[in-house]
Amino acid sequence: MNRGSTLSFPYRLCLPLLLLLALSACSLTPDDEDITAGMSAEEIYAEAKRYLDDKDYENAARFYERLESRFPYGQYAEQAQLDLIYAYYKDNEPESAILAAERFIKLHPNHPRVDYAYYMRGVASYDSDQSFINRIFRENPNERDPKAGRRAFNYFGELARRFPGSKYTPDAVSRMVTIRNGLADYELFVIDYYLKRRAYVAVVNRAKYVLENYQGTPAIPRALGSMVKGYHGLGLDDLAANAWRVLKLNFPEHELTRKLEGYLPPDPSGNGQEKS
Numbered sequence: 001m002n003r004g005s006t007l008s009f010p011y012r013l014c015l016p017l018l019l020l021l022a023l024s025a026c027s028l029t030p031d032d033e034d035i036t037a038g039m040s041a042e043e044i045y046a047e048a049k050r051y052l053d054d055k056d057y058e059n060a061a062r063f064y065e066r067l068e069s070r071f072p073y074g075q076y077a078e079q080a081q082l083d084l085i086y087a088y089y090k091d092n093e094p095e096s097a098i099l100a101a102e103r104f105i106k107l108h109p110n111h112p113r114v115d116y117a118y119y120m121r122g123v124a125s126y127d128s129d130q131s132f133i134n135r136i137f138r139e140n141p142n143e144r145d146p147k148a149g150r151r152a153f154n155y156f157g158e159l160a161r162r163f164p165g166s167k168y169t170p171d172a173v174s175r176m177v178t179i180r181n182g183l184a185d186y187e188l189f190v191i192d193y194y195l196k197r198r199a200y201v202a203v204v205n206r207a208k209y210v211l212e213n214y215q216g217t218p219a220i221p222r223a224l225g226s227m228v229k230g231y232h233g234l235g236l237d238d239l240a241a242n243a244w245r246v247l248k249l250n251f252p253e254h255e256l257t258r259k260l261e262g263y264l265p266p267d268p269s270g271n272g273q274e275k276s
Contacts, residue, residue, distance in 0.1 A: 036063065041071040045080060052083060057091035078104075082113060085120045094128035097121075115159065119168035122155035126175050146186050153179045184210060184219035191226045203230035221247060225256040232263045240264065 036044045048063030064084040071077055081104050088097035101121035108114055128148060156172035156179075163169060187210045194202040203226055210223035224247040231240035241264045248257050 034066070036066040036070065041067060041074045041076045044070070045076040048080065048083065048087075052087060055090070057087045061087040061091060061093075078108060078111065081107075082116060085117060085124075089120060089124045089127075094124040097124035115163040115166040115168055118155070118159040118162065119166070119172060122152055122159060122172055122175070125152035125155055126179065146183055149179050149183050149186075153183070180214065181217050181219070184214035184217040184223075187214070188219050188222050188226070191223070195226065195229060198233060200230045200233035203227075203233070221251040221254045221256055224251075225260055228260045228263050237264070 036047075039047070044063055044067040048060050048067060051057070051060035051063060061084060064080045064087060067080045068077055068084070081100065085097050085100045085104065088094075088100055098121050101117040101124070104111070104117040105114060105121075108117075111117075125148065153176055156176045159166065159172045160169050160176070187206060191203055191206045191210075194200075194206065207223045207227040207230060210219055211227075214220065214223075224243055227243040228240045228247065231237070231243060244257075244260055244264055247254070247260070251257055
């Protein structure tokens, strides 16, 4: 046997042993230790609450998780589940907060504070979606997906339907108005995207969608104005004139009412177009 192969044998033997020892050492790190070992449910809850009050939301969540794991049916379990929703939310973990809220709703549908779980589910989704509402003014809307906004809107809507008398419902309804306005604005940005590309069929269809689904929002006059432009671009001037008349009837003082009058076909009577 040559010298090289003789020396290589112990190295081949030691390498797996070293890897095994390293893995064993990793398994004993503090992160994997039960930080609540020997503590009662009351003590764990008190520690979690202390972290929550100190705004250390990550550690608060860790203790609430351990409490729920070790004492799932104790007197502190249900409150810990509610507090965990809030801890996740404040720790910028909206999806974890939503899942925790949905779990509480499923486990405790008749709990006296289940409306809070419905509310926080909406809040977590709403706040994670604020990036959508803010970014639509900076990004190409064709690259933005409003699904998160619609999800938050639906969550708040469910709270309002199930618990109309809840103390959380007025705020939920207010947020729904903001979301709905944001979704309507998103549609307007998409319409502008199509207008720049002279995709007039898409402009008209998208404007109709806004008129059908977002009545009462500030987006309506602009949607009507876009419809005027879309029909005009398609050479359907009679339909463009009809859309303008609807705009004039409902928003006589809006800047688009006078501005878009130039899109109208000449009056065959020779008397000129009706002035706003």
